[in-house]
Amino acid sequence: MTFTAEQTTNHYVPQDLPTHIQHYINGQFVDSLNGATFDVLDPVSNTNYATAAAGQKEDIDLAVAAAREAFTKGPWPRMKPRERARVLNRIADAVEAQEARLAELETFDTGLPITQAKGQALRAAENFRFFADLIVAQFDDAMKVPGAQINYVNRKPIGVAGLITPWNTPFMLESWKLAPALATGNTVVLKPAEFTPLSASLWATIFKDAGLPDGVFNLVNGLGEDAGDALVKHPDVPLISFTGETTTGQTIFRNAAANLKGLSMELGGKSPCVVFADADLDAAIDSALFGVFSLNGERCTAGSRILVERAIYDEFCEKYAARAKNIVVGDPHDPKTEVGALVHPEHYAKVASYVEVGKTEGRLLAGGGRPATSPKATTSHPPCSPTSPRRADLPGGNLRSRRRDHPVRERRRGAGSGEQHPIRPGGLHLDPEPDPRAQLLAERRSRHGLAEQPQRPRPPHPVRRRQSLRPGPRRRLPLHRLLHRPAGRPHQPRHRSHPKFGA
Numbered sequence: 001m002t003f004t005a006e007q008t009t010n011h012y013v014p015q016d017l018p019t020h021i022q023h024y025i026n027g028q029f030v031d032s033l034n035g036a037t038f039d040v041l042d043p044v045s046n047t048n049y050a051t052a053a054a055g056q057k058e059d060i061d062l063a064v065a066a067a068r069e070a071f072t073k074g075p076w077p078r079m080k081p082r083e084r085a086r087v088l089n090r091i092a093d094a095v096e097a098q099e100a101r102l103a104e105l106e107t108f109d110t111g112l113p114i115t116q117a118k119g120q121a122l123r124a125a126e127n128f129r130f131f132a133d134l135i136v137a138q139f140d141d142a143m144k145v146p147g148a149q150i151n152y153v154n155r156k157p158i159g160v161a162g163l164i165t166p167w168n169t170p171f172m173l174e175s176w177k178l179a180p181a182l183a184t185g186n187t188v189v190l191k192p193a194e195f196t197p198l199s200a201s202l203w204a205t206i207f208k209d210a211g212l213p214d215g216v217f218n219l220v221n222g223l224g225e226d227a228g229d230a231l232v233k234h235p236d237v238p239l240i241s242f243t244g245e246t247t248t249g250q251t252i253f254r255n256a257a258a259n260l261k262g263l264s265m266e267l268g269g270k271s272p273c274v275v276f277a278d279a280d281l282d283a284a285i286d287s288a289l290f291g292v293f294s295l296n297g298e299r300c301t302a303g304s305r306i307l308v309e310r311a312i313y314d315e316f317c318e319k320y321a322a323r324a325k326n327i328v329v330g331d332p333h334d335p336k337t338e339v340g341a342l343v344h345p346e347h348y349a350k351v352a353s354y355v356e357v358g359k360t361e362g363r364l365l366a367g368g369g370r371p372a373t374s375p376k377a378t379t380s381h382p383p384c385s386p387t388s389p390r391r392a393d394l395p396g397g398n399l400r401s402r403r404r405d406h407p408v409r410e411r412r413r414g415a416g417s418g419e420q421h422p423i424r425p426g427g428l429h430l431d432p433e434p435d436p437r438a439q440l441l442a443e444r445r446s447r448h449g450l451a452e453q454p455q456r457p458r459p460p461h462p463v464r465r466r467q468s469l470r471p472g473p474r475r476r477l478p479l480h481r482l483l484h485r486p487a488g489r490p491h492q493p494r495h496r497s498h499p500k501f502g503a
Ligand SMILES: NC(=O)c1ccc[n+]([C@@H]2O[C@H](COP(=O)([O-])OP(=O)(O)OC[C@H]3O[C@@H](n4cnc5c(N)ncnc54)[C@H](O)[C@@H]3O)[C@@H](O)[C@H]2O)c1
Pocket: 164, 165, 166, 167, 168, 173, 191, 192, 193, 194, 222, 223, 224, 225, 227, 228, 229, 232, 243, 244, 245, 246, 248, 249, 251, 252, 266, 267, 268, 269, 299, 300, 301, 450
C-alpha cells in the first residue's frame, strides 16, 4: 500500500460546508421539535464537522402530514405524466449541473475517492430522466372478456412513500428511490443514513428550483431506531422502500406487516467472483480488483468471495496480491487515491475485526493494516487479501447449516469433515475451486450474494450472431442492447473500461 505524507497533511475541506444540517418539511428547513441533534463526522480526520437535526416520531408525524396533504389536495398526483416528466427533466438538469459540488461533498462526507464520486451525479440525473421517459410511455389499458365484462388497468399513485437509504453512495442511492416514487405521482418522506446526511440536503433546493410543489418531498434526518422506525410504522405511509443491511430489512418487514405495507427491499450482499481456468487472467484480475476495492469496498455488489479454479489458483493469488499491494490508499480528495477512508470508525472497527478473523484462518497476502504514514485518527484502511486454506464463509451460519444452500460445497467437503465456520459477513477471501462451473450453479441457487462475476472468455456464441437483427424468437438480446451497440462493432467486455486498481 502506498500513502503519501502530502496526502495526510493536505486534507481538502470543501468551501461553505454547513455546520448544521436540518430537516426539510413542507418546503421549509426546520430543526427537530425537541431540538435533538447528532454529530456528523468527517471520516478522514474523524472530527465532527457538523450537527444534524435528529428526527423523532413527532418530526416524522409532521413530515408525513405534509406529504399526505400534498397527496390528497396538491397538484402533483393529478398532473399529467408529461407535466411531471418536465419537472423530472429539470431535476436531472440541476443534478448534472451540481456534479462538481456533489462529488466534493460526497467525498468529504463518505470518504469515497473523488475520482469515483464524480460519476454519481450523472447516474442520479439519469435515474430521473429514465423515469420521466417511462411515465409518458406508459398507458392505461382495457381488456374485453367477450360476452362477460371489460377489465381496466388504471395506473394511479398510491400515497406517501417512506424512503430509507444507506451510507454508501448516498445521493445516487436516494435518486433510485426518489425518481420512481415522484415520477408516478406519489409524495415522499426521505430518511437518509445518519453516517452521511450531507448530500441529501441538496435535494431540497434542487426540487424547489425545478418546480416540485411544497410538501411533495420531505426529508427527516435521524437515527434508524427513531426516525426510521417511526416512518416504517406510520399508518399513513403505505409504501416503504429500503436499502441497507439484511437484518435491518428483516426488522422493517416485521414492523410493516401489521399494516400490510407495500415494500421494496434492496439488502446487503456477499457476492461471488468465480474465475475459470480459461479466463483471460489479467482481465479477470482487473475485474476482481475493481469488484471488491472500488467505492472503498463499501458496495453492496462487491465481489468479496473470489473463487478461482484450482489450475490457476497460485498464479492468480500471486498476481492479485502484487496488484493489491500497489493500490494507493490516501486522502479521498487526491485524484491518485484508489481507496479512501472508510465511512465511520464503527465501520472501520467492523472491517478490522474481519481482517483479524481472516488472519486466523488463512495466509495474509497483502494489506491488512493502517498505512504507517496515516494520522492516527483517519479511518483510511488498506485492503486485506487473505487466502484461505478452508472455505470462505457466508453470513447466516456455519457450513453445516448451509447444507441446502450450498450442496456442492457440502459434497466437496463431506458432511463428516467436522469443520465449523464462524459467521463472517465481511472481508475478502480467495479460495481454490476444483469445479467452478458447479460452483457457479450453486451460487445461483444460494440465497447469498447480490451480483455474480463469472470470469471466463466470452464464447464465440450465438448471441452475437443474433444481433444481425434476425426477427423472431431467436433474437433474445434486450432491445436496448441491440439498439445501443452499433452493428459490426466488436463486443468490449465491460471490465476493460474499469479503472485498473493497483496497476
Ligand atoms: N442491495 C442494494 O442495492 C444495496 C445497496 C447499497 C447498500 N446495501 C447494503 O447496505 C448496507 C450498508 O448500509 P447501512 O449500514 O447504512 O445499513 P443499515 O441497515 O444499518 O441502515 C440503512 C438505513 O436504515 C435505517 N435504519 C436502521 N435501523 C432501522 C429501523 N429499525 N427501522 C427503520 N430504519 C432503520 C438507517 O438509519 C439507515 O438510514 C450494507 O449491508 C450494503 O450491502 C445494499
